[in-house]
Amino acid sequence: MIIYLYGVTLIVNTKIVLKHRCYIIDDDRTACLRIKEIIQMFPELEYLGYNQSPHEGIEKVLQLEPEIVFIDIEMPGMDGFEVVNRTRSAGIKPCFIFISAYDHYAIKAVKERAFDYLLKPVDISEFRETIDRIFERHQNDPLASTPLTDREKEVARLICQGKTSSEIASELFISKYTVDTHRKTILKKLGLISSNEMIARYSVK
16 A cells, blocks of 8 residues: 655555455254354454345345355255355355255255355354365455456456456457456456456455
């Protein structure tokens, strides 16, 4: 960060601490409150809320665009796998962590590309391991857990490499106008003002 103080330019080294925002979808209120309690024990996580209805849960996830969604599998009206598919089809792709009282869904969860599968009652040490792996992935690919589409992440990674819109267009075989459109959408989704801010926050160190 650059600060101008009494005509003197100061360069201040600031560390941006990113929190992963979490949402819960589970028809069992007790389970929701348990996960909420655990989430609030971790300063690197931000609790956004929970919903016991899978249909309403999808709407909230599309609205809030959390980085992490903890979701039950067996729910009335729609199971967790369908919630995941509908959410992804709408272009929102958070880390889905299935939470279930039954272990026989684990293989299907892997096939559905869930980030992890935790058994109820959730063990805090296992929860910690899952969160650590999410942040490790974030360090290797800071854009991985963002609500960007695959194409937007591709463009964003090239922006973070310092490439111009023309260079990105040439590399991805798309028009410069399309790149600029992606750039505006990316900044809006990430809540950023400029590409320089994105480079500072999401470049691989």
